Amino acid sequence: MNKPMQVVDPYAGERLKLSPFHERQAALNLRDAWSSWNGYKFADYYYDEEYEYFCVRNSCATYDICPMQKYIISGPDAEAMLDRMVTRDVSKLKQDRVTYVCWCTDEGRLIDDGTIFKLAEDRFLLTCGSPSLAWLRKSAFGYDALTIEDVSDTLAALSFQGPTTCEVLKKMGLDGIENLKPFSIAHFPLAGSNDSPLMVSRTGFTGDLGYELWIAPELALTLWDALYAAGEDYGIQPYGEAATNMARLEAGFIMPGMEFNEALKTIHFEYDQTPFELSLDWLVDFKKPHFNGREALLKAQRKGFNYTLVKLDIDGNKPAEESLLYADRNCEKEIGYVTSAMWSPVVKANIALAMVHSKALKGDIWAEIYYSKELRHHSKIARCVVKKAPFWSPARARVTPPAAF
Amino acid sequence: MKKYDAIIIGAGHNGLTNAAYLAKSGLDVLVVEKNDYIGGAAVTREMHDGWFYSSCSYVCSMMRQTIHRDLNLTKHGLVLVPYLGTVVFADNGDTMTSYNSEEAEYNQLRRRSPHDADAMFRFQTDLARYAQLIRKTLLRTPPDPTSFKPRDIRELLWLAKEFWSLGERELYEYIRFFTMSAADFLDDYFEDDLIKAAMASPGVIGTALGVYSPGSAYILLHHVMGDVDGNIGAWGLARGGMGAISNAIAGALQEHGGTIRTGAGVDKILVKNGRATGVVLDNGDELYANIVVSNMDAKRTFTQCMDKNDLPPGIYEKAKNFKIRGSSGKVNIALSGLPKFNNVADNRYINRGGQGFVGSMETMERAYDCWKHGRWSEDPFIESVIPSAWDPTVAPPGQHWMSNFVQYCPPKLADGPWTPEKRDAFGKTVIDKIERYSPGFKDLIVHAEVRTPHEIEAEIGLTEGNIFQGELTIDQLLFNRPFPGYAQYRMPIKNMYMCGSSTHPGGGVSSACGANAAREILMDLKRPNTVPEDDFYDE
Structure with missing residues (x-):
């Protein structure tokens, strides 16, 4: 008798991992626009990047953050260890609160940025874009009473962003969600359960009203279905990397690989950045005792720094992608470069983040913009104006309870 | 006795745009509006509990992005969402x-x-080429072809250069295009009736013409030459309804110190010694200003709100015969x-x-x-x-x-x-x-x-309920709009201007008519221009 043939995929080890939300997301990925992030199959977009972007700004949308790196640091030394690792004062962080942090090398160069969630007195969740276990272990040197657990694959998460999100979560039965303040955490039952397996933080990467939903992978689809059922009448839609990148740029948020080159992956001398250069000085707390990079950063602060990350509003409507910046219209004196650029559909402005020589900030800034028209390349010179405030920063993102959409 | 620098009649989106740019240059402006709410035909009203209707215009594509950006309309609450x-x-x-x-x-x-699927590429390309040219004229004052003023000659040369850059064959096609019917135009591309009907429908929207009527091809173009964020032909919705556009422009106007008076319909435009001097409201109040700008349609302006004897001969007749048929x-x-x-x-x-x-x-x-x-x-x-x-x-x-x-x-x-x-x-x-x-x-x-057109006229004031303030046929376009010789926003009476869709570039929520008129007014007043030049994706 023939045995049924066993199907073994000889390339299984090389294929991308599938997120716990994959099944639902794949059904909606009509354009098969997949790329990857940290070993996961990951959507660039599902249907149309601009449509998804507008769901974030106009209704609500979900972004799969399962591939984000997540670590639980727990034990009596956890707080001290994190406080020594990052530039911000972690001892000020209260339970059920989240804080945005960055961490540096001894030379004060930025390794990565991320968020720390204080889940209990001695229990923290650290999230970041790139795998960081090795650096966490190194940073724990001298602290014995702690454990570091990589929960990247065992904690599923969905970012839920947009003006109607609070209403949808209310409709989903999350009692009191409207009272959750920005950067706060709360726990909720899911689909009528007696326990509270759903953790919600009022955080995000879009600069708009939004939440991040944290759940065990086995409950991921239950969460998805409950959320999409509640969101049906509120314009819910998944969004991918393309829309995320648009929204975060309007909010003025930095991205590894765009605004900064991770220090541990930088070959050329000082092609990485200090937090000061990235305008993250508000993240550096010299009032607290020793932390990684403190001496170097003190020195950098005294000495001043070469570049400053700024927000630019640029004439015309050609995105200044990869543009060089000059102090004069004739492009004789180079003073910096654009890191990210786009046409902002909601603000109707040609916006960019750019690294500019700190000394040149007071003078004129001109961008040399390249674009192509039916295969022929052209360039134009456009005036740039430095903007202080984020390009998009609606009140609803900060107000508690958020006003009705 | 208070005297404004300018009174604008009608708080539709063009009137508000015009007023905003005049106010931005430092003028003391007043917008008077007959309804108790602003917006004209770009309006949102709660007509049933919890339902907000864009009662008249309902989608948006021609809104000049340059103006949106320049007046900072996003700050004043405007978000345009493509659908x-x-x-x-x-x-x-x-x-x-x-x-x-x-x-x-x-x-x-x-x-x-299969034939039409292939032909669609050529159709879209040709349409984009025609649209590109006409788009460039939207935020420009049409030249007067009979004038020898350097500015008119310069603009005529510019227009000629733009046309010539199409190439000889396309130039002929383009001229034909202005007078063709949508049906004839589409016959050159398609065989399937439903595809043709779908493509022809924008050629009659807002117009008392049929798909086989000469002139409907241009109207087709008028409906596809707009864009949302550079996607030409795309249409968008204003978040909160079309009134969000008018409200945002009103916000910009108020930011620059302008004022709006609602519930103030204009009975007559006051004229003294051949100069406009103000308006008489329906309630008899007289308001005075150095200039008067009408955002009403040409027919209503001249046949209803002006004394026939104040007008030069011929103008009244022209206005009476202005083609503004509700459809x-x-x-x-x-x-x-x-x-x-x-x-x-x-x-x-x-x-x-x-x-x-x-x-x-x-x-x-x-x-x-x-x-x-x-x-x-x-x-x-x-x-x-x-x-x-x-x-x-x-x-x-x-x-x-x-x-x-x-x-x-029909009206x-x-x-x-x-x-x-x-x-x-x-x-x-x-x-x-x-x-x-x-x-x-x-x-x-x-x-x-x-x-029906009856309600639209009664409420908005659009003669016969014509949504474009006058039909968009070649006899009423560019330097013919509203009348030959009066296409540069200046009217036959001194100190009087028009800024509504009866002027170039015509109907649609574009803000272009209002902005162009403001540029001309500021030029006459020898004040610095506050109106931006258009910028394009396809320069």
Whole structure:
């Protein structure tokens, strides 16, 4: 008798991992626009990047953050260890609160940025874009009473962003969600359960009203279905990397690989950045005792720094992608470069983040913009104006309870 | 006695834009509006509890991005959201969907006609070429071809250069295009009737012409030359309804110190010694200003709000004969749920786009025949959108607002004046037609507002309810709009200007007429120009 043939995929080890939300997301990925992030199959977009972007700004949308790196640091030394690792004062962080942090090398160069969630007195969740276990272990040197657990694959998460999100979560039965303040955490039952397996933080990467939903992978689809059922009448839609990148740029948020080159992956001398250069000085707390990079950063602060990350509003409507910046219209004196650029559909402005020589900030800034028209390349010179405030920063993102959409 | 620098009559979007730019240059401006609310035909009104109708105009594509950016309309609350996917319905129940992916669109057209699927690429390319040229004229004052002023000669040369850059063959085509019918134009590309009907429908919107009438090809172009964020031909919704556009411009106006007075209809424009000196309101109040700008249509301005004796000979006649024929009605419907349509997939994207009940080329033409005979179409062409499927702010969650633009509907009926009964019968014709394609539609209706040209004229002041403030045919375009010799926003009376859609570049929520007029006024007053130049994606 023939045995049924066993199907073994000889390339299984090389294929991308599938997120716990994959099944639902794949059904909606009509354009098969997949790329990857940290070993996961990951959507660039599902249907149309601009449509998804507008769901974030106009209704609500979900972004799969399962591939984000997540670590639980727990034990009596956890707080001290994190406080020594990052530039911000972690001892000020209260339970059920989240804080945005960055961490540096001894030379004060930025390794990565991320968020720390204080889940209990001695229990923290650290999230970041790139795998960081090795650096966490190194940073724990001298602290014995702690454990570091990589929960990247065992904690599923969905970012839920947009003006109607609070209403949808209310409709989903999350009692009191409207009272959750920005950067706060709360726990909720899911689909009528007696326990509270759903953790919600009022955080995000879009600069708009939004939440991040944290759940065990086995409950991921239950969460998805409950959320999409509640969101049906509120314009819910998944969004991918393309829309995320648009929204975060309007909010003025930095991205590894765009605004900064991770220090541990930088070959050329000082092609990485200090937090000061990235305008993250508000993240550096010299009032607290020793932390990684403190001496170097003190020195950098005294000495001043070469570049400053700024927000630019640029004439015309050609995105200044990869543009060089000059102090004069004739492009004789180079003073910096654009890191990210786009046409902002909601603000109707040609916006960019750019690294500019700190000394040149007071003078004129001109961008040399390249674009192509039916295969022929052209360039134009456009005036740039430095903007202080984020390009998009609606009140609803900060107000508690958020006003009705 | 208070004397304003400028009084603008009518708080429609062009009047507000004009006022905002005058105020920005430091002038003391007042906008007077006959209704108790602003916006004119770009207005949002809560017509049923929780439902906010864009009572008149309902989608947006021509809004000049440069003006949006320059007046910082986003700060004043304006967010324009593009919408995707329209389904057109044939008489026999067939449907055709427009997809936003080129591949999906191609496959869809191939199912109807492989020939037409291929031809669509050439059609879109030609249309884009024509659109590109006319787009460049939107934020420019048309040159006077009989003038020897350096500025007019310069502009004429610019226009000639733009035309010549099309190349010889396309130049001929372009000239033909202005006088062609949509049907003749489309015959050069397509064989499938539903594809033709779908493409022809923008050629008659807002116009008392049929798809076989000469001149309808240009109107087709007028409807596809707009863009949303550089996607030419795309249409968008204003978050919060079309009133959000007017409200945002009003916000910019107020930021620059301008004022608006509602409930202040203008009875007469005051003229003294050949100069406009102010206005008399309906309540008899007299308001004075150095200049008066009318955002009303040309016919209303000169035949209703001015003394015939104040006008130079000929102008009154020109205004009286200005072609401003009403052709369309509007049925705004509140629905308790999202309607389902026959032969349309239960697809979260295409179910939320628009619906075009075009029927066929024959049906479109027959619908026009009714108009000619002074009746509303028995089997009308309806262009529908369900904005609430995109905009969470215009209807209660899970419930919807459907905008139905209807052609044809005459301003005057052959069998006597419009009555509420006739209006409702017209509405029933429309609802019955939709029900044919969406069984159960009637059961979803919570509230409906039926607007014939009669209602549109009474409320908005648009003569005959013509949505463009005058038809968009070559005899009334560019330097012919509204009248030859008066296309540069200056009117025959000194210190009097026009800034509405009766002027270049015509109808549509573009803000271009108001901005262009402001530029001319500031030039006459020798003040620095505050109006930006247009910028383009396709420079």
